[in-house]
Amino acid sequence: MALLKLSSAICSSAFALGVAPSLPHAASTSSRSLSWKRSSPFHGALPSTVSSPSGLPSSVVAPRASQATGVSAEAENLNEKYGTEGVKVQSGEGGLTKVVLSGRDGSEAEVYLYGGCVTSWKAAGGKDLLFVRPDAVFTGKKPISGGLPHCFPQFGPGVIQQHGFARNVTWDIASTQNDGGSPTLVLGLKPSDYSRSIWNYEFSVTFKIVLGEKKLTTEMVVENTDTKSFSFTTALHSYFRADVSKTSVTGLKGCKRLDKPYEDPANPVEGSEDRNVIEFPGFVDTMYMNTPNVLVLDNGLGEKLSIRNEGWTDAVLWNPYLTMEACYKDFVCVENAQLSPVELQPGQSWTAKQSLSLGYMVN
Ligand SMILES: *[C@@H]1O[C@H](CO)[C@@H](O)[C@H](O)[C@H]1NC(C)=O
Numbered sequence: 001m002a003l004l005k006l007s008s009a010i011c012s013s014a015f016a017l018g019v020a021p022s023l024p025h026a027a028s029t030s031s032r033s034l035s036w037k038r039s040s041p042f043h044g045a046l047p048s049t050v051s052s053p054s055g056l057p058s059s060v061v062a063p064r065a066s067q068a069t070g071v072s073a074e075a076e077n078l079n080e081k082y083g084t085e086g087v088k089v090q091s092g093e094g095g096l097t098k099v100v101l102s103g104r105d106g107s108e109a110e111v112y113l114y115g116g117c118v119t120s121w122k123a124a125g126g127k128d129l130l131f132v133r134p135d136a137v138f139t140g141k142k143p144i145s146g147g148l149p150h151c152f153p154q155f156g157p158g159v160i161q162q163h164g165f166a167r168n169v170t171w172d173i174a175s176t177q178n179d180g181g182s183p184t185l186v187l188g189l190k191p192s193d194y195s196r197s198i199w200n201y202e203f204s205v206t207f208k209i210v211l212g213e214k215k216l217t218t219e220m221v222v223e224n225t226d227t228k229s230f231s232f233t234t235a236l237h238s239y240f241r242a243d244v245s246k247t248s249v250t251g252l253k254g255c256k257r258l259d260k261p262y263e264d265p266a267n268p269v270e271g272s273e274d275r276n277v278i279e280f281p282g283f284v285d286t287m288y289m290n291t292p293n294v295l296v297l298d299n300g301l302g303e304k305l306s307i308r309n310e311g312w313t314d315a316v317l318w319n320p321y322l323t324m325e326a327c328y329k330d331f332v333c334v335e336n337a338q339l340s341p342v343e344l345q346p347g348q349s350w351t352a353k354q355s356l357s358l359g360y361m362v363n
Contacts, residue, residue, distance in 0.1 A: 072097065078173060086183030086211070087176040094138030099173070101183035101211040109183075109211045112147075114140050116171035116187045116207050119147035123214045123358050129305065131241040131331035133324075143167040146239045146331075148218065150207070153199055153232035155339060160198050163237070166205065169194060174206055184210045202226035214358040221351045224344035231344070235316065235337035236354055238307075242332045244319055246300025249278045249334055252288050252315065260285040262321070280332055283321035287339060291315040296359070297334050304359035311352030312336035 071079075072091045079089035082099075092098030092112060098119075101109040106124035111117065121130050132146030143149060144167070152166035166189055174188035189205040203226065208219040224230060252273045259269045262283035273288065291314055295307045318333040336354050344350060 082173050082176045084176050085178045087178060087185060096138050096140055099185050101185060103183060103211050103213060104181045105213050107211055107213065109216055111185060111209055112144060114170045115144050115149055115167040116189060117144045117147050117149050117167065118209060119144060121216045128241055129303065131239040133327050149237045151235040151237055153234065155233040155235050155337060165195050165198050182210050182212050184208065201230040215355065217355045219351065219353045221349055223349040224346050227346055229343055229345045231341040233338055233341055235335045237333060237335050239331050239333055240297060240299055241330065243300035244280050244329045244332055247280055247332050248298045249295055249317060250276060251292055251295035252278060255288040255291055258287045280319045284317050284319045286317050288315045295334060306357045306359055307334060308355040309336045309353065312338055312354065314339040
């Protein structure tokens with residue numbers, strides 16, 4: 001029962017365990033682990049949740065919000081303004097506005113304005129390569145648990161709420177285009193009263209999503225539009241559909257790692273990765289520092305994805321194992337991250353690209 005309650009609590013919260021505080025690259029090993037411990041004494045603490053009589057959170061028991069039937073006026077207006085070849089604005093789950101990108105070759109991606117979250121990416125004729133958790137809700141009040149959610153302006157727990165606010169607010173469409181058959185959507189995030197109440201800075205974030213043939217590219221640009229400097233950490237908390245018993249990640253051998261044991265998440269263990277091929281036999285929550293530009297994910301379902309990055313300095317692997325009994329077998333998180341704080345002076349900007357490509361079909 002205790003475990004069930006635990007799993008309910010985690011499952012109904014967004015990314016309760018897939019988190020970590022920032023840690024400055026420049027710090028020495030000892031002060032790094034000290035500052036880690038100081039800044040995350042309650043990393044293992046779980047948010048409270050309302051459980052149904054069955055002990056499962058209501059979001060698990062209740063069916064997922066059904067597809068809205070009509071198209072909202074907002075989606076219609078946005079589509080009139082921004083719709084173009086291969087880019088359509090529609091009403092998605094829970095009536096939330098989504099943008100559907102469709103390639104001439106039959107590939108497809110979906111992006112919710114709420115959270116600026118890519119929730120689906122399919123190569124032509126293929127299944128979804130991303131994963132949305134079955135307990136995800138589409139209410140616009142709670143971050144969407146799945147796809148490629150943003151953790152900004154703070155990756156883990158810390159001075160402001162865990163994972164920041166970018167995943168919990170509605171982004172704007174900045175522009176759309178279709179160059180040479182690659183549907184492109186640029187989202188924008190600007191400060192609001194809500195964001196200022198959490199993080200009192202003026203900023204501009206753009207997130208560009210380009211759907212290519214067997215390829216999905218994103219580019220995030222953070223600009224300081226304030227008159228004072230600010231610093232942030234961030235990640236794309238990427239959920240990939242997988243058969244966790246057969247999935248693996250390569251490319252991290254030799255990287256410095258910080259491993260959060262399930263039994264004692266407040267005391268991460270530092271080490272160096274000596275495996276060439278990393279599998280997911282149980283609970284995994286590990287941060288890797290100064291990672292190479294390409295990681296390869298074998299999703300165990302016959303697909304290999306290369307995860308290429310420019311500007312993202314770090315990576316995080318996460319699988320919640322039994323803490324999310326209902327779904328842990330079906331996904332793995334491989335996140336490009338910027339774990340050490342980036343400081344931007346007024347007028348400065350930071351850019352990071354992630355490019356997901358489907359290598360080849362095994363079957
Ligand atoms: C998301 O935003 C709502 C307000 O719309 C707020 O009540 C809630 O606490 C936020 N949740 C998270 C996890 O940020």
